[in-house]
Amino acid sequence: MKDSQWEKIKTIVDTAMVLAGEEKESYLKTACQGSPDLLKEVQELLRSIEESEKINFLEPLSGRYQELIVADMGNNAENTYTGATYIGKEFGAYRILESIGEGGMGTVYKAERTDGEFHHTVAIKLIKQGVDSKENIRRFKMEREVLARLNHPNIAQLFDGGVTTEGIPYLVMEFVDGVPIDQYCNKHRLTIDERLNLFKKVCAAVQYAHNNLVIHRDLKNQNIFVNQNGVVKILDFGVAKLLADPLDGTTLVETQPGQRFWTPQYAAPEQVKGAAITTATDIYTLGILLYKLLADAYPLDLKEKNLMEISRAVQEEAAVPPSKKIQQEDLKTCAYLRRISSSELVKTLSGDLDALTLKAIRKEPEYRYHSVGQLLDDLDNYQKKLPLVARNDTIKYRIGKLFRRHKMGISVAAVFLILAIGFAVFYSYRITAERTQAQLEAEKATEVTEFMLGLFEAGNPNEAMGDTLTARHLLRLGTEQARALNRQPEVQAQMLGVIGRAYYSLALYENADTLFTQALQINRQTYGEVHPEVAKSQRNIADLYRAQGVFNIADSLYSEVLVMQENLFGKDSPEIAQTLNSLAITLRHMGEYETADSLYNKALTIRKTSLGTSHPLVSESLSGLASTRYFLGDYETSENYYREALQIQRNTLPENHSRIATTLNDLGALLDSKADYEAAESLYLEALQIQTALYGDVHPYVALTMNNLAVTMANQGKMKEAQETYHKVLEIQRKLLGEQHPRIALTLNNLGMSFYFNGDYASAEPYLREAVVMSEAILDKNHPDVGSNLNNLAQTLFNLGQLTEASQLQERAVSIHQRAFTKPHPRLARSIHNLAKIKVKQHLFAESERLFLEALEQRVELLGNDHPDTQTSFRYLAELYDTWNKPEKAAEYRALIASRND
Structure with missing residues (x-):
């Protein structure tokens, strides 16, 4: 060759x-x-x-x-591997467990400490077989030197290093259990502001490395992980170049011509043409990373291009601004993953963020940001609505920024509101020489502020009583006025929170998110990290995550709030009870019913002690307990709690209050499970009447009640009406909640089952498959709802004759439900019963009998002999014994069925 x-x-x-x-x-x-x-x-x-x-x-x-x-x-006699694998081998005090990744030069293994001093999981990196030349070994040793200099919370830490018996150097590094930063952002649907905050942590770590004379040179998304606690970790300084060696003042040897230690989509022009590599190179790759986090795309289209074309494009082709790029890609999905509308996303990226990103990825290094610190300053300026270095420093631009920061302070809309807030600001900060007069003005300001807060409380649907158009208009004006209260941060944060709660109640989650986040930032700046107002703001944000189905983040935020509140108020305060109740709702959605039940009980005890036994908040905890009892299969206790809660609410709340509607809906679901369909339907219709009066026809609560009503319709054989209702529900949910949400998965499952019960298994299958895929993607893989969706899909495939896949899915459903329910439960009984049906088809009669009897035992205990599910068990056992040629046994169960029909 x-x-x-x-x-x-x-x-x-x-x-x-x-x-x-x-x-x-x-x-x-x-x-x-x-x-x-x-x-x-x-x-x-x-x-x-x-x-x-x-x-x-x-x-x-x-x-x-x-x-x-x-x-x-080079020198292969000393450096060539002789072993086939390192799995199970020991490197110093560590044993290799598995391979977890590889790059152009090194292979990374997961390992654990073996000397018994303490348990420690690490990552070990060594030169991969086949590229262990002298030069690469020199580079690999250089990585050890580089990492040894860096001690930063956002840089994967170097613990140790050594040389194998074959002469191959290795590093023992921090094991990062996480995912690439772009995947983390999309998985958790981080907003633009949240993505910027995460990106700023990356920048701070890179700035730290630059201050220690280290350039990374390969800051691609695959080298930046976010762990399960949301902490950023930069990996792989294996291709880093030391700016200067502080020991002797010399510089390291440059990369040899022809060697490529860069990724095309992240390559800076100077890397492609072999020019000097400086901190500007890292700034360029940070710009590419920011572009990816903002737009889920790269600025240059390098697909299907050869090396020459890639080189030319990187050096010469103008980058498309992020706001334009997203319009060329899947804009709807991109917006969904950032919890924002498509139009708002384009608007958000246009202007400052476009300019900031494009400055970072200028072709000419000298026109990029001069340092990572300057890039960080511009990011801060953007978030504070201050002028950017990246934008032309013109009078027009600065005036525009000033106007946007003080928009309502210099507008003339909403005269009444402007006068009210204007008086509040004027009276609060008027400079006067007379102390008594100043005190009087402050008191006036307090009165005006209280009046304004009461006015905005009226925007809450429970106060506006369905006048949502007026309420939304008022809230929009109020938001603009609140943002003008820069000199009154305490009042400003309070008003933003109140308005945000009203938006939250109207399911306008994007508006609520913006206001909650601003309120939290103001409160932290005003009061510090630990304060009642900070706790309240963070709990609002947790509520928002829960409403959008992001339960793991909501769980984490509530837990942090609890710690803060215990330090502030003690363990038995009303504030603690509220957060316990909210956390219990989250855990219930996550399928952790026993833990949720315990938290509801704690909240109930606190509230009864501090508020009495007939307070509306006591009814809230009673309803929560009823829900966990329902999901745990204890229908009798659940019904008692629901009826007690409903009685308190009817005695203490307006007749059209949302909490009454919620309890009516939940009680209806319980009665539906007990096959009392007429009573359930009546409760749903009453709940819908209240909810549509409060929220209009398009709201998550309305959709949830309509979904439950459709279930009851289907159970009564009204399949066409049920299916029409399900489609309306999906339309509402997708409009409000995006394309993926636990409630959408539930509706898809129910829609599929309406076809199933009508015998149309082919039409049922696609809806049920989509429900399974969505629930597995959103919820924990062992969530009870995942098990139920698998059960339903398995039975559909069973009826379509696809026995192999049906058996596999049904086994998974039983396994999930056995793990979730340690006591008899309707869902567990159903999964076991359905697995028994499959075993009959497989002619495993003894196994089928065991399973049928196990399901029957649970159903009799939970539901009694008269429930339709129990009757179904009797019928299937009779059919099994007929097939098995045991007529006496068959007659025994047929007699039970007949006796119940008399």
Whole structure:
């Protein structure tokens, strides 16, 4: 083989080894364009390197490639691997557990400490087999030196290092159990502001590294993880370049020509053309990362381009602003993942964020931000609505920023509100020489403030009593006025919170999110990290996450609030009870029914002690307890709690209050489960009448009650009406909650089951599959709802004759429900019963009998002999014994059925 051909192969392989997935495949096709033989040779070499953990390196290759690689490796007698794998081997005090990743130069393993001093999980990185040349070993040792200098909470820490018996250096580093930053942002549906805050932590860590004379040079999303606690960790300084060695004043050797230690989509122009690498290079890659977090895309389209075209595009092609790019991509999905409307997302990115991002990725290093610190300053300026370095510093621009920061202070809309707030601000801050007069003005300001807060409370649906158009108009004006109260931060935060709660009640979650976040920031700046107002603001944000189905974040936020409130108020305060109740709701949605039940009980005890036994908040905790008893299968206790709560509410609240509607809906669901369909339908209709009067026809609460009403319709055989209702519910939910939400999964499941009960299994299947996929993506894999959705899909496939898949899904459903319910439960009984049906088809009669009897025992205990589910168990047992040729047993169960029909 010619040297030129071998060099070309090495160059392509070198670049491909730092890529993954579609990006890697696309690069290989373009780099080997027009040469199938070249592509085959490159793929063969890559496959050999990737399989080196399983078989001896180079064995699959022909002799000519072995010779070429060995010749390139340098000093191969000392550095070539002799073992097939490192799994199970010990490096110092650590034992290798598994391979968790690899890059162009190193393989990373998960390992644990073995010396018995303490338990410690780490990541160990060493040069991968086949690229352990002297130069790469030198680079690998350099990584150890680099990481040893860096001690920052957002940089993966270096613990130790050494050399294997084969002479290969390795590093023992912090194990980061997380996902790439872009995946984390989308998984948790972080807002633009939340993404910026996370990105600022990355910038701060990079700035720290620069201050320690270290450039990363490969700050792609795959090298920046966020762990389960939301902490950013920058990984892999293996291709970092020291700006200067503080020990001797010399610089490290530059990367050799032809070696590529960069990823095409993140490559700065100076990297592509082999120019000097400086801190500006990291600023460029930070800009690309920011672009990805904002727009879920890259500024340049490098797909299907060869190396020459990539090089030209990186150096010459103008980047599309993020606000334009998202309109070329899947704008709707991008907006959903940022909890914002499509139009608002485009508006948010346009202007300052476009300019800021594009400045960071300028082709010319000298026109980028001069430092990461300057980039951070501009990010802060953006969030504070101050002028940016990235924008032209014109009078027009600065006046525009001033106007946006003080919009209502210089507008003339809503005269009454302006006068009211104007008097509040004027009286609060009027400078006067007379102390008594100042005191009088302050008292007036307090009165005006209280009046305004009462006015905005009227925007809450329970106060506005359905006049939502007027309420929303008032809230919109009030929001603008509140933002003008910069000199009264305490009042401003209070008003923003009140208005945010009203928006929250109207299911206008984007508006509420903005106001809650602003209120929290103001309160923290005003009071510090621990204060009653800070706790209240954070609880509001937790409520918002819960409403949007992001239960894990809500859980974390409520837990933090509880710690804060215990320090502030003690363990038995009304504030603690409210947060306990909210956390219990979250855990109930997460399927942790026993824990939720305990928290509801604690909240109930506190509220009865401090408020008496007939307070509306006591009824709230009673309703919560009723819900957990319902999900735990204790229907009798659940009904008693619901009826007690409803009685308190009817005695203490207006007849059209939302809490009454919620309890009516929940009690209806319980009666539906007890097969009392007429009573359930009556309660749903009463709840809907209240909810539509309060919220209008488009609201999550309205959709939830309509969904339950459709279930009852289906149970009564009104399939067409039920299906029409389900479709209306889906329309409302998708409009308000996006494309993925636990309630949408529930509606899809119920819609599918309406077709199932009508015998139309083919129509049921796609809805049930979508429900399974969505619930598995949103909820924990062992959530009871996932088990129920699997059960329903399994039975549909069973009726379609797809026995193998049905059996597998049904086994999973039983396993999930057995884990979730340690006592008899209707859902567990249903899953076991349905598995027994499949076993009959498989002619496993003894196993089927055992399962049918187990399900029957639970149903009799929970529901009694007269319930339709119990009657179904009798019927299936009779049919099993007929099939099994045991007529006496069959007659026994048929007699039970007959006796119940007399």
